[in-house]
Amino acid sequence: MTENLWPKRLIVLGSTGSIGLNTLKVIEHLNRSRPGCIEVVGLAAGRSVRALAQQAERFNVPTVAVAQPHLARELGAALPRTTKVLAGPDAAEQLVRDTEATDVAGAIVGAAGLPAMVAAAELGRRIHLANKETLVAAGDLVTRLADRSGAVILPVDSEHAAIAQCLEGAQHKDVMRLVLTASGGPFREASAETIRNATVDQALKHPTWKMGPKITIDSATMMNKALEIIEAHWLFKQPGERIDVVIHPQSIIHSFVEFKDHSILAQLGPPDMCGPIQHAMTYPDKWGGCAQQLDWTRLGTLDFQPPDGDRFPALRLAYRVIDLGGTAGAIVNAANEVAVHAFIDQRIRFGQIPELAQQALETLPVEPVKTLAGVLDADAAARDFVREELNRLEPAAVTPQAASPRSARKD
Ligand SMILES: NC(=O)C1=CN([C@@H]2O[C@H](COP(=O)(O)OP(=O)(O)OC[C@H]3O[C@@H](n4cnc5c(N)ncnc54)[C@H](OP(=O)(O)O)[C@@H]3O)[C@@H](O)[C@H]2O)C=CC1
Ligand SMILES: CC(=O)[C@@H](O)[C@H](O)COP(=O)(O)O
Numbered sequence: 001m002t003e004n005l006w007p008k009r010l011i012v013l014g015s016t017g018s019i020g021l022n023t024l025k026v027i028e029h030l031n032r033s034r035p036g037c038i039e040v041v042g043l044a045a046g047r048s049v050r051a052l053a054q055q056a057e058r059f060n061v062p063t064v065a066v067a068q069p070h071l072a073r074e075l076g077a078a079l080p081r082t083t084k085v086l087a088g089p090d091a092a093e094q095l096v097r098d099t100e101a102t103d104v105a106g107a108i109v110g111a112a113g114l115p116a117m118v119a120a121a122e123l124g125r126r127i128h129l130a131n132k133e134t135l136v137a138a139g140d141l142v143t144r145l146a147d148r149s150g151a152v153i154l155p156v157d158s159e160h161a162a163i164a165q166c167l168e169g170a171q172h173k174d175v176m177r178l179v180l181t182a183s184g185g186p187f188r189e190a191s192a193e194t195i196r197n198a199t200v201d202q203a204l205k206h207p208t209w210k211m212g213p214k215i216t217i218d219s220a221t222m223m224n225k226a227l228e229i230i231e232a233h234w235l236f237k238q239p240g241e242r243i244d245v246v247i248h249p250q251s252i253i254h255s256f257v258e259f260k261d262h263s264i265l266a267q268l269g270p271p272d273m274c275g276p277i278q279h280a281m282t283y284p285d286k287w288g289g290c291a292q293q294l295d296w297t298r299l300g301t302l303d304f305q306p307p308d309g310d311r312f313p314a315l316r317l318a319y320r321v322i323d324l325g326g327t328a329g330a331i332v333n334a335a336n337e338v339a340v341h342a343f344i345d346q347r348i349r350f351g352q353i354p355e356l357a358q359q360a361l362e363t364l365p366v367e368p369v370k371t372l373a374g375v376l377d378a379d380a381a382a383r384d385f386v387r388e389e390l391n392r393l394e395p396a397a398v399t400p401q402a403a404s405p406r407s408a409r410k411d
Protein backbone atom coordinates (compact mmCIF):
# COMPACT_ATOMS: atom_id res chain seq x y z
CA MET A 1 0.00 0.00 0.00
CA THR A 2 2.35 2.75 -1.16
CA GLU A 3 -0.11 5.35 -2.44
CA ASN A 4 -1.74 7.76 -0.02
CA LEU A 5 -5.45 6.96 0.17
CA TRP A 6 -7.93 9.80 0.70
CA PRO A 7 -10.04 10.23 2.64
CA LYS A 8 -8.04 8.70 5.49
CA ARG A 9 -9.49 6.72 8.35
CA LEU A 10 -6.94 7.43 11.06
CA ILE A 11 -6.39 6.05 14.56
CA VAL A 12 -4.38 8.28 16.90
CA LEU A 13 -2.62 6.35 19.68
CA GLY A 14 -1.37 8.56 22.52
CA SER A 15 -3.74 11.35 21.46
CA THR A 16 -3.50 13.23 24.78
CA GLY A 17 0.29 13.64 24.71
CA SER A 18 2.53 16.20 23.07
CA ILE A 19 2.66 14.43 19.67
CA GLY A 20 -1.00 13.36 19.93
CA LEU A 21 -2.17 16.94 20.46
CA ASN A 22 -0.04 18.20 17.57
CA THR A 23 -1.43 15.41 15.39
CA LEU A 24 -5.00 16.48 16.12
CA LYS A 25 -4.01 20.10 15.41
CA VAL A 26 -2.59 19.07 12.02
CA ILE A 27 -5.78 17.10 11.26
CA GLU A 28 -7.95 20.15 12.05
CA HIS A 29 -5.88 22.32 9.71
CA LEU A 30 -5.92 19.80 6.88
CA ASN A 31 -9.67 19.17 7.26
CA ARG A 32 -10.26 22.92 7.17
CA SER A 33 -8.55 23.26 3.78
CA ARG A 34 -9.91 19.93 2.39
CA PRO A 35 -13.11 19.12 4.31
CA GLY A 36 -13.49 15.47 5.25
CA CYS A 37 -9.99 14.43 4.13
CA ILE A 38 -9.21 12.79 7.50
CA GLU A 39 -11.73 10.93 9.63
CA VAL A 40 -10.49 10.07 13.13
CA VAL A 41 -11.80 6.55 13.75
CA GLY A 42 -10.08 5.77 17.05
CA LEU A 43 -8.23 7.43 19.90
CA ALA A 44 -6.14 5.89 22.67
CA ALA A 45 -4.56 7.25 25.85
CA GLY A 46 -3.15 5.99 29.11
CA ARG A 47 -5.17 7.69 31.81
CA SER A 48 -6.23 11.22 30.71
CA VAL A 49 -9.91 10.34 30.34
CA ARG A 50 -11.28 13.89 30.43
CA ALA A 51 -9.04 15.04 27.61
CA LEU A 52 -9.76 11.83 25.71
CA ALA A 53 -13.53 12.29 26.03
CA GLN A 54 -13.30 15.90 24.83
CA GLN A 55 -11.23 14.84 21.83
CA ALA A 56 -13.69 12.05 21.01
CA GLU A 57 -16.55 14.54 21.05
CA ARG A 58 -14.71 17.17 19.01
CA PHE A 59 -13.71 14.69 16.30
CA ASN A 60 -16.84 12.54 16.53
CA VAL A 61 -14.77 9.41 17.15
CA PRO A 62 -16.62 6.06 17.32
CA THR A 63 -14.13 4.11 19.51
CA VAL A 64 -11.79 5.17 22.30
CA ALA A 65 -9.29 3.16 24.33
CA VAL A 66 -7.84 3.81 27.78
CA ALA A 67 -5.01 1.72 29.27
CA GLN A 68 -6.06 2.05 32.91
CA PRO A 69 -9.02 -0.37 33.32
CA HIS A 70 -10.44 1.39 36.39
CA LEU A 71 -11.04 4.52 34.27
CA ALA A 72 -13.42 2.79 31.82
CA ARG A 73 -16.55 3.79 33.72
CA GLU A 74 -15.53 7.44 34.05
CA LEU A 75 -14.66 7.56 30.35
CA GLY A 76 -17.93 5.91 29.32
CA ALA A 77 -19.93 8.33 31.49
CA ALA A 78 -18.33 11.31 29.73
CA LEU A 79 -19.24 10.02 26.26
CA PRO A 80 -22.43 9.40 24.27
CA ARG A 81 -23.75 5.82 24.65
CA THR A 82 -22.94 5.10 21.02
CA THR A 83 -19.19 5.56 21.61
CA LYS A 84 -17.42 2.27 22.14
CA VAL A 85 -14.98 2.21 25.07
CA LEU A 86 -12.08 -0.24 25.27
CA ALA A 87 -10.12 -0.40 28.50
CA GLY A 88 -7.07 -2.19 29.85
CA PRO A 89 -3.42 -2.63 28.94
CA ASP A 90 -4.34 -4.27 25.61
CA ALA A 91 -6.96 -1.66 24.67
CA ALA A 92 -4.79 0.26 22.17
CA GLU A 93 -3.82 -2.96 20.41
CA GLN A 94 -7.46 -4.09 20.34
CA LEU A 95 -8.47 -0.71 18.90
CA VAL A 96 -6.00 -1.18 16.04
CA ARG A 97 -7.06 -4.79 15.41
CA ASP A 98 -10.83 -4.12 15.53
CA THR A 99 -11.00 -0.87 13.53
CA GLU A 100 -11.16 -0.50 9.75
CA ALA A 101 -8.45 2.12 9.37
CA THR A 102 -6.10 3.22 6.61
CA ASP A 103 -3.57 4.90 8.92
CA VAL A 104 -2.35 4.60 12.50
CA ALA A 105 -0.46 7.40 14.26
CA GLY A 106 1.79 5.83 16.91
CA ALA A 107 2.36 8.44 19.65
CA ILE A 108 2.20 6.35 22.81
CA VAL A 109 5.32 6.88 24.89
CA GLY A 110 7.61 3.94 25.54
CA ALA A 111 7.43 0.22 24.80
CA ALA A 112 3.80 0.34 25.97
CA GLY A 113 3.10 1.33 22.35
CA LEU A 114 4.77 -1.74 20.86
CA PRO A 115 1.90 -4.29 20.68
CA ALA A 116 -0.37 -1.80 18.91
CA MET A 117 2.39 -0.94 16.44
CA VAL A 118 2.98 -4.63 15.76
CA ALA A 119 -0.75 -4.98 15.07
CA ALA A 120 -0.65 -2.01 12.66
CA ALA A 121 2.36 -3.53 10.88
CA GLU A 122 0.65 -6.92 10.58
CA LEU A 123 -2.49 -5.32 9.19
CA GLY A 124 -0.64 -3.33 6.52
CA ARG A 125 -1.65 0.10 7.82
CA ARG A 126 0.23 3.29 7.00
CA ILE A 127 2.08 3.89 10.25
CA HIS A 128 2.93 7.46 11.29
CA LEU A 129 5.67 6.52 13.74
CA ALA A 130 6.62 8.84 16.59
CA ASN A 131 6.97 5.98 19.09
CA LYS A 132 10.67 5.31 18.40
CA GLU A 133 10.80 2.76 21.25
CA THR A 134 8.90 0.38 18.93
CA LEU A 135 11.82 0.21 16.50
CA VAL A 136 14.45 0.24 19.25
CA ALA A 137 12.86 -2.73 21.00
CA ALA A 138 11.60 -4.65 17.98
CA GLY A 139 12.91 -3.05 14.79
CA ASP A 140 13.75 -6.38 13.20
CA LEU A 141 10.31 -7.84 13.88
CA VAL A 142 8.28 -4.74 13.00
CA THR A 143 10.11 -4.01 9.74
CA ARG A 144 9.78 -7.68 8.73
CA LEU A 145 6.03 -7.62 9.46
CA ALA A 146 5.65 -4.38 7.53
CA ASP A 147 7.57 -5.73 4.54
CA ARG A 148 5.31 -8.80 4.54
CA SER A 149 2.00 -6.92 4.84
CA GLY A 150 2.94 -3.87 2.75
CA ALA A 151 2.60 -1.53 5.71
CA VAL A 152 4.42 1.75 5.10
CA ILE A 153 6.31 3.22 8.05
CA LEU A 154 6.38 7.01 7.81
CA PRO A 155 8.79 8.50 10.36
CA VAL A 156 7.43 11.32 12.51
CA ASP A 157 10.57 11.68 14.66
CA SER A 158 11.95 14.97 13.31
CA GLU A 159 15.42 13.63 12.42
CA HIS A 160 14.04 10.60 10.61
CA ALA A 161 11.39 12.60 8.80
CA ALA A 162 14.26 14.85 7.66
CA ILE A 163 16.38 11.92 6.48
CA ALA A 164 13.41 10.35 4.67
CA GLN A 165 12.97 13.63 2.78
CA CYS A 166 16.70 13.84 1.95
CA LEU A 167 16.59 10.25 0.64
CA GLU A 168 13.58 10.76 -1.64
CA GLY A 169 14.61 9.61 -5.10
CA ALA A 170 18.08 8.49 -3.89
CA GLN A 171 19.50 5.00 -4.20
CA HIS A 172 20.53 3.07 -1.09
CA LYS A 173 23.91 2.20 -2.65
CA ASP A 174 24.81 5.89 -3.06
CA VAL A 175 24.47 6.78 0.63
CA MET A 176 27.73 7.42 2.47
CA ARG A 177 26.27 8.25 5.89
CA LEU A 178 23.26 9.55 7.72
CA VAL A 179 23.94 12.39 10.16
CA LEU A 180 21.46 12.90 12.98
CA THR A 181 21.49 16.36 14.49
CA ALA A 182 21.16 16.67 18.28
CA SER A 183 20.43 19.80 20.27
CA GLY A 184 22.81 18.58 22.98
CA GLY A 185 20.05 19.07 25.54
CA PRO A 186 20.21 21.27 28.64
CA PHE A 187 23.63 19.89 29.66
CA ARG A 188 25.39 20.45 26.35
CA GLU A 189 28.10 22.52 27.99
CA ALA A 190 27.89 21.17 31.55
CA SER A 191 30.76 19.38 33.31
CA ALA A 192 30.58 15.63 33.94
CA GLU A 193 30.07 16.37 37.65
CA THR A 194 27.15 18.74 37.02
CA ILE A 195 25.56 16.21 34.67
CA ARG A 196 25.94 13.40 37.18
CA ASN A 197 24.01 15.33 39.85
CA ALA A 198 21.56 17.26 37.67
CA THR A 199 18.09 17.86 39.11
CA VAL A 200 14.77 16.86 37.56
CA ASP A 201 13.87 20.52 36.93
CA GLN A 202 17.17 21.12 35.13
CA ALA A 203 16.80 17.97 33.04
CA LEU A 204 13.24 18.91 32.02
CA LYS A 205 14.36 22.25 30.52
CA HIS A 206 14.90 21.33 26.90
CA PRO A 207 16.61 24.18 25.03
CA THR A 208 14.60 24.00 21.80
CA TRP A 209 11.71 21.47 21.77
CA LYS A 210 8.51 21.25 23.84
CA MET A 211 7.89 17.54 24.45
CA GLY A 212 6.59 15.02 26.96
CA PRO A 213 8.69 14.32 30.10
CA LYS A 214 10.20 10.95 29.13
CA ILE A 215 11.68 12.07 25.81
CA THR A 216 12.80 15.34 27.43
CA ILE A 217 14.84 13.42 30.00
CA ASP A 218 16.12 11.17 27.19
CA SER A 219 17.31 14.27 25.33
CA ALA A 220 19.15 15.43 28.45
CA THR A 221 21.06 12.12 28.81
CA MET A 222 21.34 11.94 25.00
CA MET A 223 19.72 8.51 25.27
CA ASN A 224 17.20 10.03 22.85
CA LYS A 225 19.93 10.28 20.23
CA ALA A 226 21.03 6.71 21.03
CA LEU A 227 17.45 5.51 20.48
CA GLU A 228 17.36 7.53 17.25
CA ILE A 229 20.56 5.92 15.94
CA ILE A 230 18.92 2.51 16.40
CA GLU A 231 15.66 3.81 14.90
CA ALA A 232 17.58 5.08 11.84
CA HIS A 233 19.35 1.73 11.51
CA TRP A 234 15.99 -0.05 11.13
CA LEU A 235 14.18 2.60 9.10
CA PHE A 236 16.90 3.22 6.52
CA LYS A 237 18.67 -0.15 6.65
CA GLN A 238 22.11 1.36 7.34
CA PRO A 239 24.80 -0.18 9.58
CA GLY A 240 25.90 1.66 12.73
CA GLU A 241 29.15 2.85 11.14
CA ARG A 242 27.14 4.82 8.56
CA ILE A 243 25.09 6.67 11.18
CA ASP A 244 26.69 9.70 12.88
CA VAL A 245 25.54 12.36 15.31
CA VAL A 246 26.43 16.06 15.30
CA ILE A 247 25.50 18.57 17.96
CA HIS A 248 23.52 21.43 16.45
CA PRO A 249 22.16 23.58 19.30
CA GLN A 250 19.63 25.57 17.23
CA SER A 251 17.62 22.48 16.07
CA ILE A 252 17.01 24.10 12.67
CA ILE A 253 18.72 21.46 10.53
CA HIS A 254 16.76 18.35 11.43
CA SER A 255 19.35 15.95 9.97
CA PHE A 256 21.30 15.39 6.80
CA VAL A 257 22.52 12.71 4.43
CA GLU A 258 25.96 12.59 2.86
CA PHE A 259 26.23 10.74 -0.43
CA LYS A 260 29.25 8.91 -1.88
CA ASP A 261 30.09 11.94 -4.06
CA HIS A 262 30.31 13.94 -0.76
CA SER A 263 27.30 16.05 -1.61
CA ILE A 264 25.05 16.63 1.38
CA LEU A 265 21.29 17.08 1.48
CA ALA A 266 19.77 18.56 4.63
CA GLN A 267 16.22 19.34 5.73
CA LEU A 268 15.52 22.56 7.66
CA GLY A 269 12.62 24.04 9.56
CA PRO A 270 11.77 25.58 12.91
CA PRO A 271 11.67 23.19 15.90
CA ASP A 272 7.95 22.51 15.48
CA MET A 273 6.56 18.95 15.29
CA CYS A 274 3.67 20.03 13.05
CA GLY A 275 6.17 19.85 10.17
CA PRO A 276 7.10 16.14 10.46
CA ILE A 277 3.51 15.19 11.39
CA GLN A 278 2.16 16.99 8.31
CA HIS A 279 4.83 15.38 6.17
CA ALA A 280 3.75 11.89 7.24
CA MET A 281 0.06 12.77 6.89
CA THR A 282 0.26 14.11 3.33
CA TYR A 283 3.22 12.09 1.99
CA PRO A 284 4.17 11.93 -0.88
CA ASP A 285 2.50 15.34 -1.34
CA LYS A 286 3.35 18.39 0.75
CA TRP A 287 0.21 20.22 1.79
CA GLY A 288 0.15 23.42 3.80
CA GLY A 289 -1.03 22.96 7.38
CA CYS A 290 0.02 24.44 10.69
CA ALA A 291 3.79 24.04 10.44
CA GLN A 292 5.57 27.33 11.12
CA GLN A 293 7.57 29.06 8.42
CA LEU A 294 11.32 29.45 8.88
CA ASP A 295 12.36 33.10 8.66
CA TRP A 296 15.86 32.71 7.27
CA THR A 297 16.44 36.47 7.36
CA ARG A 298 16.49 36.19 11.18
CA LEU A 299 18.23 32.84 11.40
CA GLY A 300 21.69 34.06 12.35
CA THR A 301 24.38 31.46 12.89
CA LEU A 302 24.01 27.70 12.80
CA ASP A 303 26.55 25.92 15.00
CA PHE A 304 27.91 22.38 14.96
CA GLN A 305 30.18 20.41 17.26
CA PRO A 306 31.05 16.74 17.70
CA PRO A 307 29.21 14.82 20.45
CA ASP A 308 31.06 13.92 23.66
CA GLY A 309 30.71 10.21 24.38
CA ASP A 310 32.48 10.57 27.74
CA ARG A 311 29.99 13.04 29.24
CA PHE A 312 27.08 11.32 27.42
CA PRO A 313 27.86 7.57 27.58
CA ALA A 314 24.34 6.67 26.38
CA LEU A 315 25.46 7.44 22.83
CA ARG A 316 27.93 4.53 22.72
CA LEU A 317 25.22 2.12 23.83
CA ALA A 318 23.42 2.61 20.52
CA TYR A 319 26.27 1.16 18.48
CA ARG A 320 26.64 -1.74 20.92
CA VAL A 321 22.93 -2.49 20.55
CA ILE A 322 23.16 -2.50 16.76
CA ASP A 323 26.21 -4.80 16.88
CA LEU A 324 24.57 -7.24 19.30
CA GLY A 325 21.17 -7.27 17.54
CA GLY A 326 18.40 -9.55 18.86
CA THR A 327 16.82 -8.40 22.10
CA ALA A 328 19.63 -5.92 22.96
CA GLY A 329 17.43 -2.96 21.97
CA ALA A 330 14.49 -4.19 24.04
CA ILE A 331 16.79 -4.53 27.07
CA VAL A 332 18.35 -1.07 26.83
CA ASN A 333 15.03 0.57 26.07
CA ALA A 334 13.17 -1.02 28.99
CA ALA A 335 16.04 -0.43 31.43
CA ASN A 336 16.16 3.20 30.38
CA GLU A 337 12.39 3.61 30.83
CA VAL A 338 12.49 2.33 34.41
CA ALA A 339 15.60 4.39 35.18
CA VAL A 340 14.01 7.58 33.79
CA HIS A 341 10.96 7.07 36.00
CA ALA A 342 13.20 6.39 38.99
CA PHE A 343 15.07 9.64 38.29
CA ILE A 344 11.82 11.62 37.98
CA ASP A 345 10.76 10.07 41.29
CA GLN A 346 14.12 11.27 42.69
CA ARG A 347 15.28 7.77 43.57
CA ILE A 348 18.51 7.89 41.56
CA ARG A 349 20.93 10.52 40.33
CA PHE A 350 20.74 11.70 36.73
CA GLY A 351 24.07 10.05 35.91
CA GLN A 352 22.75 6.67 36.96
CA ILE A 353 20.22 6.53 34.11
CA PRO A 354 22.69 5.48 31.38
CA GLU A 355 24.65 3.41 33.90
CA LEU A 356 21.61 1.25 34.66
CA ALA A 357 20.83 0.81 30.97
CA GLN A 358 24.41 -0.27 30.33
CA GLN A 359 24.42 -2.63 33.32
CA ALA A 360 21.21 -4.29 32.08
CA LEU A 361 22.77 -4.81 28.65
CA GLU A 362 25.95 -6.26 30.12
CA THR A 363 24.12 -8.59 32.51
CA LEU A 364 21.09 -9.95 30.66
CA PRO A 365 21.23 -12.54 27.89
CA VAL A 366 20.66 -11.23 24.38
CA GLU A 367 18.46 -13.61 22.35
CA PRO A 368 17.47 -13.57 18.68
CA VAL A 369 14.15 -11.80 18.07
CA LYS A 370 11.58 -14.20 16.67
CA THR A 371 8.24 -13.08 18.09
CA LEU A 372 6.65 -10.22 19.97
CA ALA A 373 6.47 -12.50 23.02
CA GLY A 374 10.27 -12.87 22.95
CA VAL A 375 10.71 -9.09 22.84
CA LEU A 376 8.26 -8.63 25.71
CA ASP A 377 10.13 -11.25 27.78
CA ALA A 378 13.40 -9.35 27.29
CA ASP A 379 11.62 -6.08 28.13
CA ALA A 380 10.19 -7.59 31.34
CA ALA A 381 13.56 -9.07 32.36
CA ALA A 382 15.24 -5.66 31.94
CA ARG A 383 12.54 -3.93 34.00
CA ASP A 384 12.94 -6.55 36.75
CA PHE A 385 16.72 -6.17 36.63
CA VAL A 386 16.61 -2.38 37.08
CA ARG A 387 13.96 -2.59 39.81
CA GLU A 388 16.14 -5.05 41.71
CA GLU A 389 19.10 -2.70 41.30
CA LEU A 390 16.96 0.18 42.57
CA ASN A 391 15.89 -1.84 45.61
CA ARG A 392 19.49 -2.81 46.24
CA LEU A 393 20.56 0.84 46.03
CA GLU A 394 17.64 1.93 48.21
CA PRO A 395 15.97 -1.11 49.84
CA ALA A 396 12.97 0.70 51.35
CA ALA A 397 11.91 2.36 48.11
CA VAL A 398 8.61 1.69 46.38
CA THR A 399 9.09 0.16 42.92
CA PRO A 400 8.24 2.74 40.20
CA GLN A 401 5.57 1.80 37.69
CA ALA A 402 7.04 2.58 34.29
CA ALA A 403 4.50 1.25 31.79
CA SER A 404 5.30 -2.27 30.65
CA PRO A 405 3.90 -3.45 27.33
CA ARG A 406 3.30 -6.92 28.75
CA SER A 407 -0.21 -7.47 30.01
CA ALA A 408 -2.13 -10.70 30.24
CA ARG A 409 -1.06 -11.87 26.78
CA LYS A 410 -0.14 -15.52 26.51
CA ASP A 411 1.52 -15.58 23.07
N1 LIG B 1 7.09 15.13 21.83
C1 LIG B 1 7.82 15.18 20.75
O1 LIG B 1 8.01 16.27 20.19
C2 LIG B 1 8.40 13.94 20.16
C3 LIG B 1 8.06 12.70 20.62
N2 LIG B 1 8.53 11.58 20.01
C4 LIG B 1 8.12 10.27 20.50
O2 LIG B 1 6.71 10.21 20.50
C5 LIG B 1 6.24 9.42 21.58
C6 LIG B 1 5.29 10.24 22.43
O3 LIG B 1 6.00 11.31 23.00
P1 LIG B 1 5.27 12.53 23.70
O4 LIG B 1 4.04 12.90 22.94
O5 LIG B 1 6.30 13.54 23.95
O6 LIG B 1 4.85 11.88 25.10
P2 LIG B 1 3.76 12.37 26.15
O7 LIG B 1 4.18 11.91 27.47
O8 LIG B 1 3.47 13.81 25.96
O9 LIG B 1 2.44 11.57 25.70
C7 LIG B 1 2.37 10.19 25.82
C8 LIG B 1 1.04 9.69 25.33
O10 LIG B 1 1.01 8.27 25.47
C9 LIG B 1 -0.18 7.91 26.22
N3 LIG B 1 0.07 6.67 26.89
C10 LIG B 1 0.97 6.38 27.85
N4 LIG B 1 0.91 5.07 28.18
C11 LIG B 1 -0.07 4.53 27.42
C12 LIG B 1 -0.62 3.23 27.29
N5 LIG B 1 -0.16 2.22 28.04
N6 LIG B 1 -1.60 3.02 26.39
C13 LIG B 1 -2.09 4.04 25.66
N7 LIG B 1 -1.60 5.30 25.73
C14 LIG B 1 -0.60 5.53 26.61
C15 LIG B 1 -0.39 9.10 27.14
O11 LIG B 1 -1.70 9.09 27.68
P3 LIG B 1 -2.06 9.90 29.04
O12 LIG B 1 -2.04 11.36 28.68
O13 LIG B 1 -3.42 9.46 29.36
O14 LIG B 1 -1.03 9.52 30.03
C16 LIG B 1 -0.15 10.23 26.14
O15 LIG B 1 -1.25 10.37 25.31
C17 LIG B 1 7.48 8.95 22.34
O16 LIG B 1 7.85 7.70 21.86
C18 LIG B 1 8.54 9.97 21.94
O17 LIG B 1 9.84 9.46 21.99
C19 LIG B 1 9.36 11.64 18.93
C20 LIG B 1 9.77 12.85 18.46
C21 LIG B 1 9.33 14.10 19.02
C1 LIG C 1 11.57 16.71 18.10
C2 LIG C 1 12.35 15.47 18.11
O1 LIG C 1 12.41 14.76 17.13
C3 LIG C 1 13.09 15.11 19.33
O2 LIG C 1 13.53 13.77 19.26
C4 LIG C 1 14.24 16.05 19.44
O3 LIG C 1 15.13 15.79 18.43
C5 LIG C 1 14.87 15.95 20.77
O4 LIG C 1 15.97 16.77 20.84
P1 LIG C 1 17.47 16.28 21.05
O5 LIG C 1 18.16 16.52 19.76
O6 LIG C 1 17.91 17.18 22.17
O7 LIG C 1 17.44 14.84 21.45
Ligand SMILES: [Mn+2]
Pocket (backbone or CB within 6 Å): 157, 158, 159, 228
Ligand atom coordinates in the same frame (compact mmCIF):
# COMPACT_ATOMS: atom_id res chain seq x y z
MN1 LIG D 1 13.93 13.26 17.38
